[in-house]
Amino acid sequence: MADIQIPAIQIPAILEGKELVRSVRTPARMEYVYTAGMATTRFLTGISQGKILGERAPGGKVYVPSRGADPQLGVPTSEPVDLPHVGTLVSFCVVNVAFYGQGMEIPYTSGLILLDGSDLPLMHLIQECSVDDVRIGMRVEAVWVEDSELAPNLESIRYFRPNGEPDVVVTQPGEGVTW
Amino acid sequence: MVIDVAVIAFAQMPNVRAETVLNEVEMLMPVITDVRAKAGLTQADIGFTCSGSTDYLSGQAFSFVSTLDGVGPWPPIQESHVEMDGAWALYEAWVKLQLGDVDTALVYCYGKTAPGPIHEVLSRQLDPYHVAPLWPDAISLAALQARQMIDAGKATEADFAEVASRSRRSAMNNPNAQLAFDRSVADLLDETPIVDPLRKSDCPPITDGACAVVLASGDRARELRERPAWIRGIDHRIEPMALGLRDLTVSVSTRTAGEKAGMAAAPVDVAELHAPFAPQELILREALGLDDHRNVNPSGGPLAANPVMVAGLTRIGEVAQRIMDGTASRGVAHATSGPCLQQNLVTVLEGEG
Amino acid sequence: MPKELVAVVGVGQTKHQATRGDVSMAGLVREAASRALADAEMTWADIDAVVVGKAPDFFEGVMMPELYLADALGATGKPLFRVHTAGSVGGSTAIVAAQLVQAGIHERVLTVAFEKQSESDAMWALSMPIPFQPPLHAGAGGYFAPHIRSYMARSNAPDHIGILVALKDRTNALKNPYAHLQEHEISFDSIKDSMMLWDPIRYAETCPSSDGACAMVLASEAVADRSSKPVAWVKGTAVRSEPTMSADRDPVLPRGGSDCAADVYRQAGITDPRRQVDCVEMYVPFSWFEPMWLENLHFAPRGEGWKYVEDGVTQLDGDLPVNMSGGVLSSNPIGASGMLRFAEAALQVRGMAGDHQVPDARTAVGHAYGGGSQFFAMWVVGADKP
Numbered sequence: 001m002a003d004i005q006i007p008a009i010q011i012p013a014i015l016e017g018k019e020l021v022r023s024v025r026t027p028a029r030m031e032y033v034y035t036a037g038m039a040t041t042r043f044l045t046g047i048s049q050g051k052i053l054g055e056r057a058p059g060g061k062v063y064v065p066s067r068g069a070d071p072q073l074g075v076p077t078s079e080p081v082d083l084p085h086v087g088t089l090v091s092f093c094v095v096n097v098a099f100y101g102q103g104m105e106i107p108y109t110s111g112l113i114l115l116d117g118s119d120l121p122l123m124h125l126i127q128e129c130s131v132d133d134v135r136i137g138m139r140v141e142a143v144w145v146e147d148s149e150l151a152p153n154l155e156s157i158r159y160f161r162p163n164g165e166p167d168v169v170v171t172q173p174g175e176g177v178t179w
Numbered sequence: 180m181v182i183d184v185a186v187i188a189f190a191q192m193p194n195v196r197a198e199t200v201l202n203e204v205e206m207l208m209p210v211i212t213d214v215r216a217k218a219g220l221t222q223a224d225i226g227f228t229c230s231g232s233t234d235y236l237s238g239q240a241f242s243f244v245s246t247l248d249g250v251g252p253w254p255p256i257q258e259s260h261v262e263m264d265g266a267w268a269l270y271e272a273w274v275k276l277q278l279g280d281v282d283t284a285l286v287y288c289y290g291k292t293a294p295g296p297i298h299e300v301l302s303r304q305l306d307p308y309h310v311a312p313l314w315p316d317a318i319s320l321a322a323l324q325a326r327q328m329i330d331a332g333k334a335t336e337a338d339f340a341e342v343a344s345r346s347r348r349s350a351m352n353n354p355n356a357q358l359a360f361d362r363s364v365a366d367l368l369d370e371t372p373i374v375d376p377l378r379k380s381d382c383p384p385i386t387d388g389a390c391a392v393v394l395a396s397g398d399r400a401r402e403l404r405e406r407p408a409w410i411r412g413i414d415h416r417i418e419p420m421a422l423g424l425r426d427l428t429v430s431v432s433t434r435t436a437g438e439k440a441g442m443a444a445a446p447v448d449v450a451e452l453h454a455p456f457a458p459q460e461l462i463l464r465e466a467l468g469l470d471d472h473r474n475v476n477p478s479g480g481p482l483a484a485n486p487v488m489v490a491g492l493t494r495i496g497e498v499a500q501r502i503m504d505g506t507a508s509r510g511v512a513h514a515t516s517g518p519c520l521q522q523n524l525v526t527v528l529e530g531e532g
Numbered sequence: 533m534p535k536e537l538v539a540v541v542g543v544g545q546t547k548h549q550a551t552r553g554d555v556s557m558a559g560l561v562r563e564a565a566s567r568a569l570a571d572a573e574m575t576w577a578d579i580d581a582v583v584v585g586k587a588p589d590f591f592e593g594v595m596m597p598e599l600y601l602a603d604a605l606g607a608t609g610k611p612l613f614r615v616h617t618a619g620s621v622g623g624s625t626a627i628v629a630a631q632l633v634q635a636g637i638h639e640r641v642l643t644v645a646f647e648k649q650s651e652s653d654a655m656w657a658l659s660m661p662i663p664f665q666p667p668l669h670a671g672a673g674g675y676f677a678p679h680i681r682s683y684m685a686r687s688n689a690p691d692h693i694g695i696l697v698a699l700k701d702r703t704n705a706l707k708n709p710y711a712h713l714q715e716h717e718i719s720f721d722s723i724k725d726s727m728m729l730w731d732p733i734r735y736a737e738t739c740p741s742s743d744g745a746c747a748m749v750l751a752s753e754a755v756a757d758r759s760s761k762p763v764a765w766v767k768g769t770a771v772r773s774e775p776t777m778s779a780d781r782d783p784v785l786p787r788g789g790s791d792c793a794a795d796v797y798r799q800a801g802i803t804d805p806r807r808q809v810d811c812v813e814m815y816v817p818f819s820w821f822e823p824m825w826l827e828n829l830h831f832a833p834r835g836e837g838w839k840y841v842e843d844g845v846t847q848l849d850g851d852l853p854v855n856m857s858g859g860v861l862s863s864n865p866i867g868a869s870g871m872l873r874f875a876e877a878a879l880q881v882r883g884m885a886g887d888h889q890v891p892d893a894r895t896a897v898g899h900a901y902g903g904g905s906q907f908f909a910m911w912v913v914g915a916d917k918p
Contacts, residue, residue, distance in 0.1 A: 071777060097729045112678050240591075241618050255786075255791050258772075
């Protein structure tokens with residue numbers, strides 16, 4: 001690649017010897033008010049009542065949490081489904097790094113949990129299980145906060161833990177590949 | 180251009196001050212369902228999809244990603260997104276249709292202007308070193324432009340009020356308009372300016388909105404719509420942002436875009452101009468040779484509803500709808516972006532026969 | 533009407549670095565654009581239109597910065613366009629620019645993709661808490677790590693494959709003076725011993741955060757034919773998008789990527805990618821994406837991508853070199869990364885890739901992806917006019 005001549009900057013005589021301004025720090029803060037939307041409102045209301053509500057789309061797929069649209073059909077999901085609080089761990093990773101917003105002791109396991117009866121895994125913490133014991137196919141159950149602490153956010157579920165049932169074979173959606 | 184492309188369907192949600200119940204996806208889905216129904220197409224029939232929106236408006240990075248689910252992109256679709264008003268998403272779709280691989284396109288855009296402090300948000304577009312740290316709001320910038328017009332002898336406050344009055348009165352015929360009322364120029368001039376020389380009535384409302392358009396080319400357009408609104412010309416141009424580098428009383432880029440889009444070929448029956456502030460309509464009229472035109476912004480224009488990132492595509496839709504309905508033969512639609520009419524897109528549309 | 537031909541006649545990029553404190557955003561884009569223009573033997577005045585791509589504006593703290601940069605990009609009085617398709621944006625931007633020439637609208641288009649993510653806080657912008665969404669406990673890499681684990685389980689790949697990819701890409705970067713990471717001491721063990729971030733991804737198998745820009749000049753056949761240097765003819769372009777959350781998605785082997793590749797190969801007349809493609813620049817931000825994308829893009833049979841890595845097929849001197857430039861693993865200005873892949877592919881078939889040139893490369897693939905493995909953009913470029 002050809003290289004280019006970058007013109008030297010001419011500093012006016014009156015500024016000679018002065019320290020150049022190399023950067024400007026301009027903090028910016030804005031406040032936004034977010035609308036949850038009806039589907040998220042239904043889901044979080046369910047959470048505040050100790051329920052995990054999925055929504056069934058026309059065609060039968062159950063999404064949790066629902067965000068109001070079946071992404072394959074582009075239509076609203078309609079029917080609420082009260083899902084059991086147990087499911088299968090379809091994948092996971094062990095997090096070993098502190099990052100913005102996180103407040104957990106590392107290492108910890110973050111997992112993709114397919115609740116029984118739903119068609120899309122949701123991501124949550126896996127605890128009460130050493131990071132070396134976590135495995136795909138493990139059966140897990142939700143552990144909630146105390147009833148008095150239930151609130152309309154996913155922190156009402158503290159984490160998922162193994163529930164002792166035997167592991168199951170996990171099938172990859174869309175490809176029909178069995179692991 | 181060799182391939183004729185037309186607007187064959189347009190849909191918008193009723194423009195409101197704030198949509199506080201539905202989130203962006205829920206707000207957008209009925210509009211997309213409506214426009215596809217009007218076009219007689221399913222998502223599977225559509226060759227290309229393009230949207231316009233901006234992260235800063237929604238306060239979320241990658242905000243367009245979640246709204247794409249509302250389109251139902253499965254099996255995977257050919258899709259793109261611009262961080263611009265939907266009018267530019269339409270431009271990208273129009274270019275795609277020129278290639279001949281696909282003959283239909285869905286274009287959509289949405290903007291919730293209510294959640295974030297819009298004037299603070301828009302100030303983040305400005306020069307980050309010298310201007311943005313002062314947090315100038317859009318009304319003040321438009322007021323600088325208005326002041327220049329008055330000082331140049333090009334317009335008076337009464338001229339601004341005339342635009343403001345006419346726009347809201349026209350909006351009374353638009354069920355989707357947010358602000359629609361009949362107040363006289365004298366009445367409006369009685370208002371105390373909020374940022375001299377601009378009065379509240381010279382300024383756009385804050386609006387949440389969404390709209391969508393379906394484009395089709397050649398014979399496909401004729402199959403789908405009895406009277407397609409053919410895009411005879413489309414062009415866009417940009418000027419430097421810095422207000423001191425331009426004559427704010429004229430819109431050079433609009434004039435150029437209008438020339439390239441073929442404005443001069445014949446007079447237009449209708450013009451929809453994206454002038455969020457009343458004085459800007461006068462600037463745009465001059466740039467497009469519409470100074471005395473009697474049918475500007477029959478929808479009420481942005482002074483009646485101004486969903487950011489949507490108002491530009493809405494102008495195209497409003498002109499196209501009138502052509503499709505047979506109430507106009509030839510029209511021009513304009514869209515703008517950036518402070519004080521920095522960037523401008525002009526579309527000339529026509530019906531056949 | 534058939535499409536016009538389009539070729540890459542100029543390529544430019546910046547030295548990518550964690551923080552380019554020596555230039556403003558305007559300086560950054562002009563560095564890349566000036567180099568592309570010089571390579572194309574053109575001036576700013578020759579350009580008809582400018583197409584800009586970058587990722588979320590929270591990375592720089594300026595909303596729609598291309599508006600502010602209009603004069604820096606020589607766009608005054610011209611059409612300026614801004615694409616944003618998440619991580620694939622650099623690629624989709626190049627495609628939008630190419631289409632302007634293919635549609636016969638413009639003859640010379642400058643396209644620039646950049647990110648100056650040191651200006652704001654990239655980590656924050658990437659994992660910004662989205663209201664009402666389940667909190668992302670694991671950060672950006674934590675989203676992909678479970679899918680990588682799924683791939684490993686599915687293909688029975690040995691644990692060290694990721695390390696081999698990282699070693700290859702970082703070693704290739706040493707031959708690319710523009711690459712951000714220049715790790716002269718890198719070795720298999722230094723990668724293996726680096727901190728595990730999101731098991732199975734180690735620190736040294738992760739892309740850096742970079743400031744950088746990439747630019748290309750795309751030109752019509754008439755202009756390209758007059759070029760004094762070899763040009764890269766665009767033989768096919770394709771984009772695909774799939775939903776964020778969908779029950780039938782396979783995030784390990786996404787259908788969008790597979791469909792995108794099939795489309796672009798069809799356009800380019802490629803029926804056997806493994807044999808007919810000379811080299812590939814693919815978007816690999818975490819090492820394990822190389823074997824996954826080899827399968828997704830039809831180079832390797834399902835479950836066997838990792839064998840190509842192990843057997844050295846994708847080495848610079850291998851049979852199908854991948855990421856000769858060092859790839860995203862060595863430089864990641866997010867908005868630019870996709871265009872860097874497309875540009876590096878073009879450099880290869882022009883014979884202008886310097887020390888990381890694949891001998892006799894005549895057909896190369898550029899690939900970019902974004903979002904949760906849901907946006908894909910690809911092109912095929914060739915030394916021979918189609």
